[in-house]
Amino acid sequence: xxxxxxxxxxxxxxxxxxxxxxxxxxxxxxxxxxxxxxxxxxxxxxxxxxxxxxxxxxxxxxxxxxxxxxxxxxxxxxxxxxxxxxxxxxxxxxxxxxxxxxxxxxxxxxxxxxxxxxxxxxxxxxxxxxxxxxxxxxxxxxxxxxxxxxxxxxxxxxxxxxxxxxxx
Amino acid sequence: xxxxxxxxxxxxxxxxxxxxxxxxxxxxxxxxxxxxxxxxxxxxxxxxxxxxxxxxxxxxxxxxxxxxxxxxxxxxxxxxxxxxxxxxxxxxxxxxxxxxxxxxxxxxxxxxxxxxxxxxxxxxxxxxxxxxxxxxxxxxxxxxxxxxxxxxxxxxxxxxxxxxxxxx
DNA sequence: TTGCTCCTCACGTCACGTGAGGTGGC
DNA sequence: TTGCTCCTCACGTCACGTGAGGTGGC
Numbered sequence: 001x002x003x004x005x006x007x008x009x010x011x012x013x014x015x016x017x018x019x020x021x022x023x024x025x026x027x028x029x030x031x032x033x034x035x036x037x038x039x040x041x042x043x044x045x046x047x048x049x050x051x052x053x054x055x056x057x058x059x060x061x062x063x064x065x066x067x068x069x070x071x072x073x074x075x076x077x078x079x080x081x082x083x084x085x086x087x088x089x090x091x092x093x094x095x096x097x098x099x100x101x102x103x104x105x106x107x108x109x110x111x112x113x114x115x116x117x118x119x120x121x122x123x124x125x126x127x128x129x130x131x132x133x134x135x136x137x138x139x140x141x142x143x144x145x146x147x148x149x150x151x152x153x154x155x156x157x158x159x160x161x162x163x164x165x166x167x168x
Numbered sequence: 169x170x171x172x173x174x175x176x177x178x179x180x181x182x183x184x185x186x187x188x189x190x191x192x193x194x195x196x197x198x199x200x201x202x203x204x205x206x207x208x209x210x211x212x213x214x215x216x217x218x219x220x221x222x223x224x225x226x227x228x229x230x231x232x233x234x235x236x237x238x239x240x241x242x243x244x245x246x247x248x249x250x251x252x253x254x255x256x257x258x259x260x261x262x263x264x265x266x267x268x269x270x271x272x273x274x275x276x277x278x279x280x281x282x283x284x285x286x287x288x289x290x291x292x293x294x295x296x297x298x299x300x301x302x303x304x305x306x307x308x309x310x311x312x313x314x315x316x317x318x319x320x321x322x323x324x325x326x327x328x329x330x331x332x333x334x335x336x
Numbered sequence: 337t338t339g340c341t342c343c344t345c346a347c348g349t350c351a352c353g354t355g356a357g358g359t360g361g362c
Numbered sequence: 363t364t365g366c367t368c369c370t371c372a373c374g375t376c377a378c379g380t381g382a383g384g385t386g387g388c
Contacts (some may be wrong), residue, residue, distance in 0.1 A: 031367080081262075105270070106273070109276060200338095233342095256377065341385095350376100359367095
């Protein structure tokens with residue numbers, strides 16, 4: 001893996017970077033003119049979308065809107081739906097909600113697929129483990145039947161029979 | 169279940185009824201004025217929806233539209249989205265597609281949940297089965313640990329310990 | 337003939353985007 | 363002062379629904 005090769009600080013550095021990136025994505029950094037330019041739309045449009053609850057940018061202490069990277073991405077997605085796909089804002093709202101639902105379902109499906117794989121592996125392993133322990137116990141006596149005695153003197157009787165569990 | 173109680177012809181009758189119902193649902197039975205009334209919309213609106221590909225009613229040999237029960241249900245769903253939720257037709261189109269996707273995903277999830285349950289049950293059963301066969305073999309030796317010798321002379325060592333697999 | 341069907345065209349309404357206009361703080 | 367912000371109001375455009383108008387077959 002690329003992360004753990006290199007300067008040896010790999011894992012810690014990657015994790016810190018990811019956390020930082022995730023924090024930054026949510027952070028309000030763009031005032032309305034910049035956000036509008038990034039999303040390729042009119043600043044007034046952006047205000048309208050906020051009024052309709054499609055985005056909820058942070059505000060500065062002076063009440064200036066501050067959009068995050070995630071806000072901008074959402075705006076671009078909205079822009080795509082309205083301009084390219086021709087949805088109105090009610091449709092955008094509905095579709096955004098559904099997309100979140102679909103994402104959650106996909107995550108759930110992925111979890112379940114993984115869980116099923118695990119279960120299958122666990123099952124094979126456990127059965128194998130129990131089989132092995134059975135074999136370990138039985139194999140040494142394969143040529144004998146043993147009848148336990150009541151006291152300290154067990155009796156051992158050689159027998160002849162085909163082995164079980166080892167067909168040819 | 170109510171279906172299988174009663175006159176004893178339950179299962180066959182239910183299946184036949186379901187197939188019949190499913191066929192009827194797809195069958196073009198309503199001319200445009202009836203379908204429009206059932207869906208509570210203007211006949212002209214219905215023609216418009218067909219032109220946009222939102223429904224695809226059958227046609228009679230005389231070219232008269234014939235809507236199925238399923239068409240009518242779809243129309244009512246569309247009506248709900250446009251009137252109550254305020255979507256435009258592009259939104260309706262997108263949402264209908266997404267609803268189908270979600271339905272497929274839910275079916276897939278249900279299948280996987282069932283499969284996981286099955287797997288878990290299978291696993292428990294199989295391990296139990298193997299355990300039981302192991303137990304049948306080793307119970308007679310319960311009071312001893314055995315160290316297999318290299319040759320024909322196994323060594324047996326009496327030990328004192330609680331039995332496994334038989335708590336209390 | 338009446339009442340349905342088919343179609344196309346046109347108009348009213350409403351949502352949305354955007355521009356204008358007025359305010360205030362760096 | 364300039365250029366941003368905030369806000370509200372208003373207008374142009376476009377989508378959609380629906381009515382009108384003309385056709386044809388039971």
